[in-house]
Amino acid sequence: MRHANVPIFVPHIGCPHACSFCNQRSISGVQAAPDAAEVLATCRRAAGMLGERVSGAQIAFFGGSFTAIDRAYMLELLTAAREAMQAYGFAGVRVSTRPDCIDPEILELLAGFGVQAIELGVQSLDDRVLAANRRGHSASDVRRAARFIREAGFELGMQMMVGLYQDNREGVLRTARGIADMQPQTVRIYPIVVIKGTQLAALYERGLYTPPTMDEAVALGADLLAFFEGRSVRVIRLGLHASETLEADRVAGIYHPAFRELCEGERYRRVLDGLLAAHPPGGVTLLVPPGHASKVTGQGRCNLLPYEKRGFRLKVCADASVPPFSVRVV
Ligand code: SF4
Numbered sequence: 001m002r003h004a005n006v007p008i009f010v011p012h013i014g015c016p017h018a019c020s021f022c023n024q025r026s027i028s029g030v031q032a033a034p035d036a037a038e039v040l041a042t043c044r045r046a047a048g049m050l051g052e053r054v055s056g057a058q059i060a061f062f063g064g065s066f067t068a069i070d071r072a073y074m075l076e077l078l079t080a081a082r083e084a085m086q087a088y089g090f091a092g093v094r095v096s097t098r099p100d101c102i103d104p105e106i107l108e109l110l111a112g113f114g115v116q117a118i119e120l121g122v123q124s125l126d127d128r129v130l131a132a133n134r135r136g137h138s139a140s141d142v143r144r145a146a147r148f149i150r151e152a153g154f155e156l157g158m159q160m161m162v163g164l165y166q167d168n169r170e171g172v173l174r175t176a177r178g179i180a181d182m183q184p185q186t187v188r189i190y191p192i193v194v195i196k197g198t199q200l201a202a203l204y205e206r207g208l209y210t211p212p213t214m215d216e217a218v219a220l221g222a223d224l225l226a227f228f229e230g231r232s233v234r235v236i237r238l239g240l241h242a243s244e245t246l247e248a249d250r251v252a253g254i255y256h257p258a259f260r261e262l263c264e265g266e267r268y269r270r271v272l273d274g275l276l277a278a279h280p281p282g283g284v285t286l287l288v289p290p291g292h293a294s295k296v297t298g299q300g301r302c303n304l305l306p307y308e309k310r311g312f313r314l315k316v317c318a319d320a321s322v323p324p325f326s327v328r329v330v
Contacts, residue, residue: 004053005094006046008034009063010077016068017098019123020133020165020199021192023249033073036080043084058094058116059084065121066095067106078113085114092116096159100137102145107152118149119157119188124164124171125178132166134199139178146182156184157236162220163192163212163254165200169220176224180231188237189224191217191254193246201251211253214262221263222270226325238263258299264325265298271327272296272303279329281311287319287328296327 011033034042039059047054059081066074081093094117095110102118110118124130125139142158149156158179162172179187192211194200203209212220221238228235239259240246246255256262268288276284288296293316297304304314322328 004050004057005060006043006057006090007060007062008039008042008077010034010061010066010069011063017065017134017136018199019135020203021161021195023195023197034077036076039077039080040084043081043088043090047084047088047090054089055091057090058092059090061093061095063096065098065101067097067110068101078110078115082113094119094155094157096121096157098137099142099145102148104148104152107148107154111152111154115154117155117157117186119159119186120145120149122158122175122179123161124167125175126167126171129164129167129171133164143182146184150183155186156182157186157188158182158184159188159190161190161192162217162224165203165209169216172220173223173227176227180228180233184233186234186236187228189221189235190237190240191221191259193240193253193255194251195246196249196251200253204252214254214256217254218259218262218266221259222266225260225263226267229325261295262299264292264295265303267325268292268296268327269298269303271325272307275327275329276307276312279312281307283313283315285315285317285330287317287322287330289322289324289326290318290320292324293318 043059046057050057061077061081078093084090085092093113093115095115096119099120099122102120107118120142122142123133123135125142127138130138146156146158160172160175160179192200194204194211200209204211225235225238237260240255242257272286286296296316301308304312307314319328
């Protein structure tokens with residue numbers, strides 16, 4: 001049964017930091033902090049929509065630093081989530097938080113409320129990049145938190161960013177390798193979006209920071225997908241969720257509502273280049289995994305057009321024997 005999350009966004013509340021890229025109100029698209037009644041109402045609606053799938057679904061507190069929020073408020077949210085689990089049969093809870101806000105005491109508390117998965121906002125494993133982006137924690141905080149989480153038996157998730165101030169392609173790939181070495185079950189990858197009112201926006205406006213181009217970010221996104229797949233780490237998100245507030249507050253950076261699709265299309269473009277670059281033009285059938293035809297053709301057929309211009313007549317057909325991100329030429 002497919003996994004489902006019931007996302008509940010807990011904005012900036014309680015976070016004493018001001019990371020270079022963060023304006024949680026824009027990122028989560030939500031202004032107000034939810035209370036217990038809202039958590040229960042959201043879960044009731046979600047349970048109605050999920051039907052049988054509710055038993056595989058998690059109540060997910062995202063958007064802020066969950067374990068850093070006021071303790072009484074955190075307990076209010078967790079108590080409401082536990083009530084919803086008992087009433088509707090949700091599998092458990094997942095939360096996202098900062099690496100320096102994890103210790104054995106908080107983990108014991110979370111376990112008591114049915115928390116199953118903890119996602120750490122890692123962003124980078126380079127202390128210089130972390131400091132430049134005012135993260136307020138170090139790479140060793142990440143490693144320590146990851147160890148605590150794994151030892152306590154939670155599912156470990158990690159979130160990283162592409163395009164941070166003073167980071168580059170090599171730095172991002174190093175962070176990905178470091179993350180994979182910590183063996184998280186899941187990863188979320190967020191390409192940078194420069195949002196009004198942030199330190200990054202100020203640096204950008206003064207010409208001191210340039211985010212990666214869309215092409216650079218898509219190429220790196222494709223590399224990261226392939227890398228984590230090779231290390232058996234599931235990439236459960238690539239790109240920020242679409243949000244009207246985010247779109248309104250965006251100054252620059254990488255935002256596309258189908259960013260992952262672009263990166264997957266780039267993976268297929270590379271596969272096609274490998275297959276067709278030396279292939280004589282003419283009629284060619286491309287056998288692709290079912291459900292992947294649009295990724296293979298790319299947006300606006302961008303993956304096929306260069307070959308069609310060279311005289312190829314390409315036909316894309318689904319074939320269940322072709323593994324993901326492979327193509328067979330007939
Ligand atoms: S720690 Fe999280 S919530 Fe706090 S400023 Fe940084 S990104 Fe925003």
